[in-house]
Amino acid sequence: MKFNKLFFAMFVSALLVLAACGGDNGDAEDTEGDTDEGGEVEQISVFQSKVEISEPLEELAEMYEEETGIEVDVWGTTGDDYLSQLQVRLNSNQGPSIMTVQNIQVADQLDSYLYDLSDMDLADDIAPEMGLEYEDRLVGLPYGIEGFGLVYNKDLVDPEDITDYESFVQTLQDFEDEGINGLMLSQEAYFLIGHISNYPFSLQDDYMGFIDQLNDGEVAMSETPEFQEFGQFMEAIREHTVNPLDVNYDRQVGDFVNGETAMIHQGNWVVSMLNDYDLDFEVGLMPFPLDGNDRQIVGVGGNWGVNGNKDQAEIDAAIDFLEWLHNSDVGQEYMVDEFNHVPGFTHIDADGLDPLAQEVLDASNSGDTIPWAHNYYPADIVPNDLAPATEEFFLDDSMSGEEFIERLDEVWEGATR
DSSP: OOHHHHHHHHHHHHHHHHHHHHTTTOOOSSSOBBBBBTTTTTTEEESSGGGGGGGHHHHHHHHHHHSSEEEEEEOOOSSTHHHHHHHHHHHHOOSEEEEOOOSSHHHHSSSGGGGOOTTOOGGGOOOOOOOOEETTTEEESSSSSSEEEEETTTTTTGGGOOSHHHHHHHHHHHHHHHOOOEEEOOOHHHHIIITTTTTHTTTTHHHHHHHHHTTSSSSSSGGGGHHHHHHHHHHHHHHHHHGGGGGOOHHHHHHHHHHSEEEEEEEGGHHHHHSSOOOOSOOEEEOOOOGGOEEEEESSSOEEEETTTOOOOHHHHHHHHHHHHSSSHHHHIIIIIIIIBSBBBBOOOOTTTTTHHHHHHHHHHHHHOOOGGGSSSSSTTTTIIIIHHHHHHHHHHSSSSHHHHHHHHHHHHHHHO
């Protein structure tokens, strides 16, 4: 009997200890944001993929806490495996309040976690076609926008002289006669083929539908006019310019800076390297003239999403922070000057942008753009399949542009079926 009484007393004491521990909600990675006794959120969390903005984002988080009393816990990431890290956290009910959603392919994987942001006041200020929408829901706010195309030396190139295939080839021939490289690609997978391959996709009436059909074998690049002409463009580049397999990113930019190359196929991000040199000429960004295209290609590298599996109070707190980030003077200043983002919102002034970023912003705000199709490519197809096929093309002068596109069809089929 004494043993039973002793056991019962110990059992009750253990229950009391467990109950006390269960009330401790101090873990920064808990399922819900910390709340006070009145149910108001005291803490939210942000897990994002761009390592380079982590420090300024933490500074903003401190400012926001001073202003509102709500702590914003910024979680670190290694960057390269961000999505897998995020999925582990979400699957274990330890997901963040705010997260990065890179593109529509990722939105498809995270669909059950993504809150519909369509009713945010901020949604009305998103630049045309720059919000991340999935199944008629706005699930991502753009970090910032980027554009790529023909970055050119204004002392050497007049964009009005390059408007279609014929004028493009003539320009390359003219520069070749002058001992100047007219256009330079470089050997890295996305700089070699990942970015430039966007144009024939992006010029389709429904590029996502076209890619879906291509994945299913219902269409072929080799039977599509824009790809046929793209093959001709690539053949002209191989014939009249330096072999990109002999060129890395540093040389590409260096030869451009030195005036040895008139144009490079790059994006507005290249300014960070150009700023390391004392340029004695102005630079511009012009569209790649496939099929007479005269529109800039503009897209979004990442988006802010909100975890819809949190309770409504935490969701509302996350939305409040995103509104503050994009609407406050300090938030806008940090986005432009510290994050170095070209705003994806029409209401954010971005004075003092570099010339390439300004052209991207102007194009985005006008809505006169074509999209980034590579955000919808099958995962890893650029480095694993398209780049090796393109290397074959630049190593084999006997392969025609038509045969190159047929080769792209082959590797795409191998990667998707």
